Amino acid sequence: EVQLVxxxxxxxxxxxxxxxxxxxxxxxxxxxYMSWVRQAPGKGLEWVSVIYSGGSTYYxxxxxxxxxxxxxxxxxxxxxxxxxxxxxxxxxxxxxxxNYYFDSWGQGTLVTVSS
Amino acid sequence: QSAxxxxxxxxxxPGQSITIxxxxxxxxxxxxxxxxxxxxxxxxxxxVMIYDVSNRPSGVSNRFSGSKSGNTASLxxxxxxxxxxxxxxxxxxxxxxxxxxxxxxxxxxx
Numbered sequence: 001e002v003q004l005v006x007x008x009x010x011x012x013x014x015x016x017x018x019x020x021x022x023x024x025x026x027x028x029x030x031x032x033y034m035s036w037v038r039q040a041p042g043k044g045l046e047w048v049s050v051i052y053s054g055g056s057t058y059y060x061x062x063x064x065x066x067x068x069x070x071x072x073x074x075x076x077x078x079x080x081x082x083x084x085x086x087x088x089x090x091x092x093x094x095x096x097x098x099n100y101y102f103d104s105w106g107q108g109t110l111v112t113v114s115s
Numbered sequence: 116q117s118a119x120x121x122x123x124x125x126x127x128x129p130g131q132s133i134t135i136x137x138x139x140x141x142x143x144x145x146x147x148x149x150x151x152x153x154x155x156x157x158x159x160x161x162x163v164m165i166y167d168v169s170n171r172p173s174g175v176s177n178r179f180s181g182s183k184s185g186n187t188a189s190l191x192x193x194x195x196x197x198x199x200x201x202x203x204x205x206x207x208x209x210x211x212x213x214x215x216x217x218x219x220x221x222x223x224x225x
Binding site for chain 2: 037047098099100102108
């Protein structure tokens with residue numbers, strides 16, 4: 001059974017950093033495209049970033065230069081390093097397996113950026 | 116990376132059919148057959164209902180169907196049921212190797 005479990009969310013001050021993790025089971029992260037998608041409170045879904053099986057990475061303009069997606073093949077885990085956080089980054093962050101559509105999602109982890 | 120355009124809300128009575136539109140550009144919906152639709156109930160993670168324009172994942176009711184014409188994709192739900200009440204989002208791959216979502220449509224079953 002495919003399972004994704006996010007962790008690492010919490011309260012952080014503007015300008016701070018946070019690293020999210022997404023532990024996968026039932027499939028191999030490095031053999032798949034993996035994405036992060038976020039949802040601000042009461043708002044719609046926003047795609048954040050993808051890492052391809054070959055290692056290429058892409059980002060939404062809103063996070064480019066501040067966020068970095070990566071993976072640890074030995075831990076079968078996806079990461080999102082978030083730097084220079086802003087209030088508008090407050091959201092539930094989901095990781096998802098990406099087959100040009102998101103067929104499996106985690107439960108999400110809440111990131112709150114506030115002083 | 117402008118969001119795809121969806122109606123903010125639609126409604127229908129049980130048993131009726133509804134269609135949700137999703138309009139993009141030739142750089143996303145019009146250029147690729149990688150349009151997908153997601154259902155999200157309050158407090159839950161999204162669930163894929165349609166992928167690659169018109170394909171249904173295993174386990175999704177055949178009351179859900181998808182199509183595309185030009186730069187506009189559509190999701191049709193037939194035989195509306197109370198459990199279909201949720202938010203629905205369209206999504207498309209783009210020419211920039213990114214993904215764009217629609218703003219979401221709240222479906223109310225009257």
